[in-house]
Amino acid sequence: MPFRDPGCQHVGVDLAESKALVRRYYDEVLTGRDRQLLAQLLDPSFVSHVSGGNDAGAEAYTAAVGATHAAFPDLVATVHDQVAEDDKVVTRWSATGTHAGDFAGVPATGRLVTVSGIHIHRVRHGRLIEHWEELNLLGVLRQIGVLG
Numbered sequence: 001m002p003f004r005d006p007g008c009q010h011v012g013v014d015l016a017e018s019k020a021l022v023r024r025y026y027d028e029v030l031t032g033r034d035r036q037l038l039a040q041l042l043d044p045s046f047v048s049h050v051s052g053g054n055d056a057g058a059e060a061y062t063a064a065v066g067a068t069h070a071a072f073p074d075l076v077a078t079v080h081d082q083v084a085e086d087d088k089v090v091t092r093w094s095a096t097g098t099h100a101g102d103f104a105g106v107p108a109t110g111r112l113v114t115v116s117g118i119h120i121h122r123v124r125h126g127r128l129i130e131h132w133e134e135l136n137l138l139g140v141l142r143q144i145g146v147l148g
Contacts, residue, residue, distance in 0.1 A: 015084040022089040030077040043127040072097030
């Protein structure tokens with residue numbers, strides 16, 4: 001008989017439901033700018049792990065999404081691929097928007113910018129509990145003229 005950890009949090013998780021939950025983040029939060037929904041999606045113990053940066057809790061992450069919307073007010077996120085296993089959903093995505101506000105200390109340039117990334121979200125009890133992010137920020141910095 002296989003060993004089962006009674007504390008395992010992903011037992012009985014519906015992978016299609018988890019993928020749909022994560023897709024709402026891209027469609028309704030990033031593209032639709034629904035920050036009230038973001039508050040509902042994020043578990044109070046949510047932690048975001050950003051490559052090269054400090055971990056962020058739910059409040060700091062929500063502020064970062066707000067700053068992104070301020071810098072790129074017409075941002076549109078597109079999901080290209082999603083794969084789910086256990087309690088994690090991996091999403092390959094891109095987003096396009098006009099650099100109309102400060103971003104990373106760079107004043108608005110009016111340039112259309114596209115960023116690509118891969119996220120891993122961990123889902124528990126119908127909420128996002130953890131997030132890992134890999135972005136092509138070098139490409140963004142080139143597009144807004146910071147790097148040649």
